[in-house]
Amino acid sequence: MIIQKQKAFEDILKSLEGEQKVFLAGCADCAAACKTGGEEELVEMKARLEAAGKSITGTAVFDTACQLGAVRQKAREYEQAIKEADSILVMACGTGAQTIGETLEKKAHIGVDSLFVGQVNRLGKYTERCSTCGQCVLEAFEGICPVTRCAKGLLNGPCGGSKGGKCEIDPEKDCGWVLIYKKMEALGKLDKMRAYQPAKDQGSRHTPRQFTWPKKTPEGIKK
């Protein structure tokens, strides 16, 4: 899930300076789960913006704000309200905001900060497990990702900064390499620590990334 948090309300207001009529957009997926732009959050945001003197021409929670076709289709229901607005305030991730901005031909403002792709530990607590490096090496590390869970992304073992199982950057954060080591030890696979791991091909991280199915539908996938 794209973990996200709302921007400070003053910053949102500042981005709307000089614009009176605003259309509010949210997303029923990650934004709803992170409580940044689901049904309830849009009601709340509407009330706060109105109290600040804005008029809200409409609100819509898109099913998946990052899906081009779905956004285009749903937007038809709100054509009039979107047309009337000076701008759209998107309470969803950066991909959602850009998808909405590209699709609806209206200035789109962003009301959240997209943090990372993460695991939901519980409502209000999220942690990163994968930084989408494009070439998954989990197999070599017994299912714990050193690219993401080691603060330095080291592939050949821990640095000297690990202490009491925690990372040198923050005593609240586990040292990813202690996790990997302990798991390998428990599984009797410490020999795997001996394997030289070559430098990663960072080409798969060069942005902007895109991925297109080589044929119409890849083998083994039913549409």
Place this chain on the structure above:
Amino acid sequence: MSKLEQSLAAGHFTFTGEVGPPKGVDLHHVMEGAAVMKDKVVAINVTDIQTAVMRLGSLAVSAKLVEAGVEPVFQMVCRDRNRLALQSDLLNAYVLGIRNVLAITGDHVVKGDHRDAKPVYDLDSVQLLKAATILESGSDMGKDFKGRPNKLEGAPKFFKGCVVTPCSDMVEAQILKLEKKVAAGAQFCQTQAVYDAAAFEKFMNEVRRRNIQIPIMVGIVVLKGLGMAKYMNENVPGVVVPEPLMKELSETPKDQTKKKAVEVSARLIKQMKPMCQGAHIMPLGWDDTVGQIVDAASA
């Protein structure tokens, strides 16, 4: 062959010192520090943007030492440069007359004074050693447009070093990584600070049992008093100042601090001398102690 390589190869118990480049361009202190210790050590490490505090670079100061007739150990951290810049700096170092290089991961940027910087770590320390080895073979990490290894116009030749933390609470993982460093091309090793000879002996026995045969130089950070020892115990991972030594420092009168620092360092080195091939003394600015420590440890 560098003097450091020769000395270790000849089986001499070998001393190295260390200087830290200034934040700014005034070379006065760092050159003076090097001059003070140069006759007592075989080579002098130059730290590389240590603890992620922005300052003059290791490459420039190492080159200045070469100019002054002092042999440097060019420390390289993986934090600030990608593989292009790391390899290029290895070539730069070679043409500037630098022969000893030391591959280090490097403290994270959040430990320093530019916490908002982007950390790089495109290579880790094992991969950096491998990169140096590849350069020595006349190639580099890249490929030409036909997918063949690139060819260098003149290959460098280094004496390649690495580091290890013998008193880490993850010492087994440290040793596993040390094995990989040696396989990747490390020819010598300088350790993180050690203040516990018994722990070091255990570590060295394990290292030799694994058939890691490169020369190992025990690291000694000169203890500038009780406050610093406390700080190290609390804040520097993998460094342990044992209780008896803490007590000894606490009983030292203020005006004897430097004398005590020399005495303690020399005593530790004497204790660990039979176990290893040299000592790397990190004076952290107390440059005049290095010679005294070497003399006292050799007596």
